[in-house]
Amino acid sequence: MNSNRPFYLCSREFKANPSVVYLDEVQVGSKEILVIAGPCAVESEEQIFQAALAVKEAGAQVLRGGLFKPRTSPYSFQGLGAEGLQLLIEAAKEHGLLTVTEVMDLDHLDILAERIDILQVGSRNMQNYPLLRALGKLKKPVLLKRGLSATVEEFLAAAEYIMVEGNDQVILCERGIRTFQNHFRFTPDISSIPLIHHLSHLPIILDPSHCCGKREWVAPIALAAIAAGADGLMIEVHPEPENALSDGPQSLYPQQFITLMEQVKNVASAVGRGLYGASAI
Amino acid sequence: MNSNRPFYLCSREFKANPSVVYLDEVQVGSKEILVIAGPCAVESEEQIFQAALAVKEAGAQVLRGGLFKPRTSPYSFQGLGAEGLQLLIEAAKEHGLLTVTEVMDLDHLDILAERIDILQVGSRNMQNYPLLRALGKLKKPVLLKRGLSATVEEFLAAAEYIMVEGNDQVILCERGIRTFQNHFRFTPDISSIPLIHHLSHLPIILDPSHCCGKREWVAPIALAAIAAGADGLMIEVHPEPENALSDGPQSLYPQQFITLMEQVKNVASAVGRGLYGASAI
């Protein structure tokens, strides 16, 4: 173990070959690109069912939808909570999609772990160690988002907190870093993709929606990530972005998402990767 | 309420005059400068009692000492946990000092709230909303540290999560931000002091130790904060820094801390402030 580094189990020194996280028939970190999509938050039955339909039609595999939303302001919409859980699961089930949602609170861990396919740790909680350790004790895939100014070492050390407890099903997710630049909400750190592949065997995907802040920039950043070697994407799609309760401006319209998936397929192919369900597009 | 801002109760619009947080006879945000000092972590009975003595002799009012340490690496010393609690309390009691320690885990909240004078939220947990809300339900002073790349608005919005639950005894603590500069661990953001005084009525103190990373720079940064209007300081002091289990290089020797307190008194006086117990120095 390199004593200068705060991680070991997630390093290439510990395991030279890329790890694959299995989600039923879907494999993350293998040749095919994982695509997670859906609204920022579950808002209503109609909204999440329409979103699920759009996600499925475009060819993605996992439906996202926040239930407990970590919002900067206590006065912003905080999510439907447990009430949204049943909606998310049913919408995903109807279209044969897997599910991912963020867990913020240890009190919700058991119920979410039982019913959701992938548990997400948000940027704000990347170094919430009690939460990471609790997730490490589960046998459940975890999607760990990078903190907005975490170094790659700190990011991997957070993954290590999960792995050291026994859970090695960790999917890393780059979501942009805080810099001086002022048009995007965050600067997409494409450099972290080859860097993480160099340091770690864990799969790494990109969330372009949160860093772009505007839907018009989601496509070029998503394609850049795939060209740089990302193992997947997580993209906000909403049936009616203009009426979204959160993150509307950065959510794609369903039709835009279909177009993006075609572009992703082409760029993935150019770098020797494929897209799940590509034949269905 | 200014809808562009994610906070209201902590703003000057809500309350024009500076708030004072009361800790027995000590007032934070009043004319006197609060000084918190002590080791990064409680390590042993001998260490914390010696530290408490040094803190008292130099004229500080509050003894710090971590019990549950949030460490970037899961392989670093994680603190003595509950075992250290009794030591911290007894050492403080022997010298008539108040106590502060960090709470990371909701499971520890009750026992810490019962026995510790000020509950600290660390940088990594600045946006751990379940923790903030739980602290908001207590009648207990909270020391909230700024996240390493939180904007001042985000910092104040985190305070708002505590206040909106009914607890207005919030002390803000600047601890440096992440920038490109590479000598200090973090860049002390002195600008946040007048900015927070402009936007908010809450008291703001500075922790120079964590941003400096080396003890030789602690004094000039501490003095700069006082000159810029900070309401207090939190400083790492260790009886034997070279043997510290964490943060040794940035911990002051007891004698250095005595010298610094004399300088703080002089600068405080130059800007119309005083130091608690200054006459005792």
Place this chain on the structure above:
Amino acid sequence: MNSNRPFYLCSREFKANPSVVYLDEVQVGSKEILVIAGPCAVESEEQIFQAALAVKEAGAQVLRGGLFKPRTSPYSFQGLGAEGLQLLIEAAKEHGLLTVTEVMDLDHLDILAERIDILQVGSRNMQNYPLLRALGKLKKPVLLKRGLSATVEEFLAAAEYIMVEGNDQVILCERGIRTFQNHFRFTPDISSIPLIHHLSHLPIILDPSHCCGKREWVAPIALAAIAAGADGLMIEVHPEPENALSDGPQSLYPQQFITLMEQVKNVASAVGRGLYGASAI
């Protein structure tokens, strides 16, 4: 003219369609991707002739080679100066390549303008206004590199200084920004590519070599830029990187560059672009 913006002539408001800069038969900003390659600095006759051969064989169009090097330390190799000019030109001529070199000093402007095809303004001089204005008075393509912490507005305002003097043949070049991340020399700001295409009609290329700092990361970042819509690339290639007088670790070996050009061709094709001389590869 939008008075909030420090630029107009380079904006989409002034000219809605993308501008094309003509370099003999090569067009920058059109469907084909421009590729500039060569060593950081001209070091010797043998080195620059070998480099030119490698650049040509891989299918690039422009040979780069520094003559007057802006180096952080006055004790570092400062370039061959005027002595290298003849070598650069002859090496390029032998292989039918165009040339680009950096101009730092107004005293060199006339001689360089007469003999070099594209005049480069380096990052350190992005806001050297007398230099920009002097270049604006020429009828000569200018390659303007982004300052390491310039906002996109400041970058475009620098282009405006050239254009306001009458020269609209400006090629912008992103080269990475300074952030807290610590593995790459600079963080490649892929987000600036779609942003600049949104704000300006000028072509934008990426220099991945200077931000990566290590050759192993050049390819994924170059491909990311193309996927995001960049109009070209500038890449350091050296016949013997281990013996380079500057930037050796980030310079590609000739064989690596050939491989990269094949990948660039594939990704360019995936996003509807082409590579000059692609049929020749």
Place this chain on the structure above:
Amino acid sequence: MNSNRPFYLCSREFKANPSVVYLDEVQVGSKEILVIAGPCAVESEEQIFQAALAVKEAGAQVLRGGLFKPRTSPYSFQGLGAEGLQLLIEAAKEHGLLTVTEVMDLDHLDILAERIDILQVGSRNMQNYPLLRALGKLKKPVLLKRGLSATVEEFLAAAEYIMVEGNDQVILCERGIRTFQNHFRFTPDISSIPLIHHLSHLPIILDPSHCCGKREWVAPIALAAIAAGADGLMIEVHPEPENALSDGPQSLYPQQFITLMEQVKNVASAVGRGLYGASAI
């Protein structure tokens, strides 16, 4: 010479004791604090004479006033140029003040060197090596401003370019760095003051006006710098800030400047320093 560092002549290894730059009877880097003040730009005879009077009355020693202004936009006021030179000199002479102005263009160097006491290199030109070398060949004090994202090593290496040519009369000037924070124009990097004193024997002063961007924050940042050990201050003062052609919002009113000078005297005294002409206040 430490080969890892891009500087030597300005280092403490080369010269252990602090250097003093002599400006007639004024010494920079000695016990007394240097204060430079005046408008951003010379705008008219009336303006600069009124400014000089205000600067003198408050007790400062050097009158600043830009002649050739480096402005982000080519459409902003660019300064009076040579026309303003005579006005600046006469206004200073009338009140027994020294003068400083920025040199951007080598063409102006001779005339400015002959008539101005201190030649300033602005942030944008910190790595304009032909300019630095030309200043190095003069026997004239140079005020070198830090680039907005230069590391301290790069800043000192820029000073080295001046010194290596034979001129050791260099005064360093911190002016804030670019970070993610969004209220101040730049983040005042108070940490650079003790760091530069640690690495270099050159004097270091702070320009609080450019980083604050608003006059209300100038005083606390100026006082912080003095408390941290700065050797001086450069402050924008304008007889009528609301009518200034540039930097109005960050310029102090004459009366504010008098108040600030009293505070500076007090804080300087608290850290064992003095203010030139303090007895006259």
